Amino acid sequence: MIRKNKNALLVVDIQNDFCPGGKLAVAQGDEVIPIINRIMPRFDRVVGTQDWHPKDHESFAINHHNKHVYDTIDLYGIQQVLWPVHCVQGSKGADFHNDLNIDELDIIVRKGTHPHVDSYSTFQDNDKKLKTGLKGYLKGLDIEQVFIAGLATDYCVFYSAIDSIECGFETYVVIDACRGVGVPEGNIEQSLEQMRSKNVNIIHSENL
Ligand code: VGL
Numbered sequence: 001m002i003r004k005n006k007n008a009l010l011v012v013d014i015q016n017d018f019c020p021g022g023k024l025a026v027a028q029g030d031e032v033i034p035i036i037n038r039i040m041p042r043f044d045r046v047v048g049t050q051d052w053h054p055k056d057h058e059s060f061a062i063n064h065h066n067k068h069v070y071d072t073i074d075l076y077g078i079q080q081v082l083w084p085v086h087c088v089q090g091s092k093g094a095d096f097h098n099d100l101n102i103d104e105l106d107i108i109v110r111k112g113t114h115p116h117v118d119s120y121s122t123f124q125d126n127d128k129k130l131k132t133g134l135k136g137y138l139k140g141l142d143i144e145q146v147f148i149a150g151l152a153t154d155y156c157v158f159y160s161a162i163d164s165i166e167c168g169f170e171t172y173v174v175i176d177a178c179r180g181v182g183v184p185e186g187n188i189e190q191s192l193e194q195m196r197s198k199n200v201n202i203i204h205s206e207n208l
C-alpha cells in the first residue's frame, strides 16, 4: 500500500492540550501515540503539526461576550465552534506530548496563528486564504500518497484529509491512530462518512 519514495505521514496535533489532562482533551487521545511511534519509521517523510494560537484567538469562547464553550458563532462569515483556551503559543499545553517520538518528524507545521480565523487543516486557514506551504513542500518532494493520523478525527484530521484530496494526493486516514472530539454529537461518524464520500481511504495501521 505504501508506495516507495512517494509517501508522507501527517502526525496531527499530538499536543498536551488535546490529551487527557489538557484544556481541550480528546477522549483517549494519548492512546494513538504508541501506534504513531510504531508507524512513523515506515514513511519517507513525517510532518508534525501543532495548533498554535495567540492568546487573543477568536476561536476561544473567553474572547467573546456572553458566549460559552461549544457555542457556534459566525466569525467573519465562517461558522466557528467556540473552544476552551488551548494550544497557546509557547505554553506547556501547546508542546508535543512527551511520549511522541519527535525525532522522527522531518518538519513541523504550525497553524491557527492568525487571531481572526481558525485553521483546522494542516494545509490552509478555514477561510481558505492563507496557506501553510505544506502542499508545495509535499509536491516538491514528488509525494503522491498522504497518510494522516492524530487528533482530532472530526476537526484537524478531517479538514486536512479533505484538503489533501483537493491537492490531488491519494489520501489515507489511519483510523486506529486517530481520536475525535464528537462535538456536536455524531460529528465523528459524520466526518467519516464525508471523508469516504470524497475518496479518502479509511484504513487500520495493521494493514499498512
Ligand atoms: C482542533 C479544535 C480546535 C484539532 C484544534 O486539532 O482538531 N480542534 N482546535
Ligand code: ZN
Pocket (backbone or CB within 6 Å): 051, 053, 059, 083, 086, 087, 112
Ligand atoms: Zn485550535
